[in-house]
Amino acid sequence: MSFEPDELKAFVTRYLDTVVNGSAEDVAALYAEDATLEDPVGGGEVHIGRQAIAGFYKNTDGLEIGTELLTFRAGGHEAAFVFAITVGTMRIEPIEVMTFNSDGQITAMKAYWGPADVVQQ
Amino acid sequence: MSFEPDELKAFVTRYLDTVVNGSAEDVAALYAEDATLEDPVGGGEVHIGRQAIAGFYKNTDGLEIGTELLTFRAGGHEAAFVFAITVGTMRIEPIEVMTFNSDGQITAMKAYWGPADVVQQ
Numbered sequence: 634m635s636f637e638p639d640e641l642k643a644f645v646t647r648y649l650d651t652v653v654n655g656s657a658e659d660v661a662a663l664y665a666e667d668a669t670l671e672d673p674v675g676g677g678e679v680h681i682g683r684q685a686i687a688g689f690y691k692n693t694d695g696l697e698i699g700t701e702l703l704t705f706r707a708g709g710h711e712a713a714f715v716f717a718i719t720v721g722t723m724r725i726e727p728i729e730v731m732t733f734n735s736d737g738q739i740t741a742m743k744a745y746w747g748p749a750d751v752v753q754q
Numbered sequence: 755m756s757f758e759p760d761e762l763k764a765f766v767t768r769y770l771d772t773v774v775n776g777s778a779e780d781v782a783a784l785y786a787e788d789a790t791l792e793d794p795v796g797g798g799e800v801h802i803g804r805q806a807i808a809g810f811y812k813n814t815d816g817l818e819i820g821t822e823l824l825t826f827r828a829g830g831h832e833a834a835f836v837f838a839i840t841v842g843t844m845r846i847e848p849i850e851v852m853t854f855n856s857d858g859q860i861t862a863m864k865a866y867w868g869p870a871d872v873v874q875q
Contacts, residue, residue: 635796638868675756675830704825704836706849706866709796713849713866715825715836728827728834730851730866745827745834745851747759 634710634735641707644737645714649700652718657694661687665738672744673727696720710734724752755856759828765858766833770821773839778815782808786859793865794848817841831855845873 636644644663651660661683664670670680670689680689697719703726704715713730727746734740757765765784772781782804785791791801791810801810818840824847825836834851848867855861 638870673829674832674834675828704847704849706868706871707796708794708866708868711795711866713795713834713851715849726825728825728836728849730834743832745829745832747827747829749759750827 636707636710636733636737638707640737641710641712641733642705644733644739645705645712645731646702648731648739649702649716652690653698653700657687657690660690663739664742665734665736665740668738668740668742670742672742673747674743674745675747693720719754722753724754725750756830757828757854757858761858762828762831762833762854763826765854765860766826766835766852767823769852769860770823770837773811774819774821778808778811781811784860785863786855786857786861789859789861789863791863793863794868795864795866796868814841840875843874845875846871 648663651663664683664686666683670686680686699719701717702714703717706713711732715726715728717726725746727744729744731739732741769784772784785804785807787804791807801807820840822838823835824838827834832853836847836849838845838847846867848865850865852860853862
């Protein structure tokens, strides 16, 4: 299974838009039913399944969020990208890796960032 | 198992320096015996084991190579980073993900880039 880079970029763009404009359930709906989410990697918690994933995104429900795709790379059915996310006055630029199933649903998401990468603006 | 971000950054810096200054065997020695390498992701080939990995790096043995770490993120025992690699007049800025064992050896490397990311300079 493989996607064109432009298709994978469209999936990622849709995800970043939904994080800004959608509800936690809207974002979770972009994930496969049995998907996994680790954000941040090494943080000790892997969210498994769409319901747990919706719970993760509820943490930022109602907050002023912005996202911007900075660097995008793709291969096969995977994407890796650097993006900026602002939550209120906080800005982080994680590196994120996503894998997708044949329906274009996210099957695994890993976000690499740490406390030292958080900037107050 | 977990490393401090600075330790992981030192592993990655050593790797990028060895790609420039070392032999294919020197680079392969930074990998665990049973490590895997996929470069580029989706390219259809996963190199398994230190000997196969040395074979991969032999492709660029004797060529003029430069590397530069551009963006670095770490978590747990993993690192994700954007770097520039120049091989002769060709320049690529892949996003790479590495996992490490407790000895600091690379256990898995995945490099995300495609033909569209190659720049002639």
